[in-house]
Amino acid sequence: MQKPKSEAVRYFENAKELLRKSPIEGDRYEDIKYIQEACGTAYLAILKAIDAYLLKRGVSQKDLPQSVEGYREMIRKYLTPYNGKLTREFEKLYKELHIAGYYRGLIEDVNALKDIFKSAKAFIDKVKV
Numbered sequence: 001m002q003k004p005k006s007e008a009v010r011y012f013e014n015a016k017e018l019l020r021k022s023p024i025e026g027d028r029y030e031d032i033k034y035i036q037e038a039c040g041t042a043y044l045a046i047l048k049a050i051d052a053y054l055l056k057r058g059v060s061q062k063d064l065p066q067s068v069e070g071y072r073e074m075i076r077k078y079l080t081p082y083n084g085k086l087t088r089e090f091e092k093l094y095k096e097l098h099i100a101g102y103y104r105g106l107i108e109d110v111n112a113l114k115d116i117f118k119s120a121k122a123f124i125d126k127v128k129v
Helices: 007-020 032-056 068-079 086-103 110-127
Strands: none
Touching (some): 007 032
8 A cells, every 4th residue: 555645745746747837938937827836835845844744743733833933943943953954955945935936936947946846855855754
């Protein structure tokens, strides 16, 4: 029997599917709507991975972070002792996916988005329990 996919993996796969919907011309995605949706969904995948980790570590559902500052605090408290780079990686992905990709719609370059998505996947894999 196959193990069910985690919420983080499901969200990440959905993000990649959204990105595939945008036509590509040259080295840039043409439809900013799909880019923004994909970046937002990939960022949510990261948050889902952190939530799952925290729940496994005994944090109650009601105590899960409700803001980016809350996630920063929980990463410092629960994850940084095991991997000091995770805080910096989270900050980078927050800025790239959530701010530049989703909120501002500034990223159109195909290779840049592929690299950002690879970093997001690597982060999710590191946080998996």
